[in-house]
Amino acid sequence: RKEVEQDPGPFNVPEGATVAFNCTYSNSASQSFFWYRQDCRKEPKLLMSVYSSGNEDGRFTAQLNRASQYISLLIRDSKLSDSATYLCVVKPQENSGYALNFGKGTSLLVTP
Amino acid sequence: DAGVIQSPRHEVTEMGQEVTLRCKPISGHDYLFWYRQTMMRGLELLIYFNNNVPIDDSGMPEDRFSAKMPNASFSTLKIQPSEPRDSAVYFCASSPRTGPYEQYFGPGTRLTVT
Numbered sequence: 093r094k095e096v097e098q099d100p101g102p103f104n105v106p107e108g109a110t111v112a113f114n115c116t117y118s119n120s121a122s123q124s125f126f127w128y129r130q131d132c133r134k135e136p137k138l139l140m141s142v143y144s145s146g147n148e149d150g151r152f153t154a155q156l157n158r159a160s161q162y163i164s165l166l167i168r169d170s171k172l173s174d175s176a177t178y179l180c181v182v183k184p185q186e187n188s189g190y191a192l193n194f195g196k197g198t199s200l201l202v203t204p
Numbered sequence: 205d206a207g208v209i210q211s212p213r214h215e216v217t218e219m220g221q222e223v224t225l226r227c228k229p230i231s232g233h234d235y236l237f238w239y240r241q242t243m244m245r246g247l248e249l250l251i252y253f254n255n256n257v258p259i260d261d262s263g264m265p266e267d268r269f270s271a272k273m274p275n276a277s278f279s280t281l282k283i284q285p286s287e288p289r290d291s292a293v294y295f296c297a298s299s300p301r302t303g304p305y306e307q308y309f310g311p312g313t314r315l316t317v318t
Contacts, residue, residue: 135309136307195246
């Protein structure tokens with residue numbers, strides 16, 4: 093079983109729509125969580141960290157559910173420029189150094 | 205400020221040849237990471253360094269792979285001999301001591317082994 097699992101999509105949504113992605117992780121001792129964004133044939137870039145209490149950055153909201161071991165990313169008022177692959181990232185546990193486990197990503201296509 | 209620099213951007217080589225990928229991290233960053241990305245397996249951590257010292261190389265697939273960081277501004281990932289299954293995009297990333305999870309990725313090297 094892969095440590096971080098995501099629905100690969102693609103999610104096709106019209107501009108202005110709200111879209112949500114979920115990600116599940118298998119290691120209950122996981123400590124830190126992130127969303128990275130990767131444009132087609134480009135490098136991944138950090139989008140946002142995910143805090144226990146949930147956090148918001150403009151149109152983006154990230155939430156963590158430790159009991160169910162999943163993380164979510166909500167994008168409101170989708171823009172064409174949001175089209176990308178969104179990678180769910182988990183730091184396995186406190187003493188695992190700085191290794192990160194990346195999900196394979198969820199593809200989003202925002203259409204006019 | 206220049207980001208992470210990788211070279212070459214594309215490499216096509218024949219099976220059995222030695223391949224060397226190069227990375228220059230962002231100046232002042234203490235951590236350097238090498239990743240491999242394929243459609244099948246996604247993004248996998250191969251090895252990472254802290255202050256030029258290898259910390260975790262458990263992701264290195266086998267002895268054909270080796271990585272070095274002779275100084276704070278340069279690292280190499282070598283594959284010898286290369287095999288077709290090594291075909292992938294190899295990313296180098298660096299991060300500062302104050303934020304090791306905020307990793308800045310280079311543009312990647314797209315390796316094709318025929």
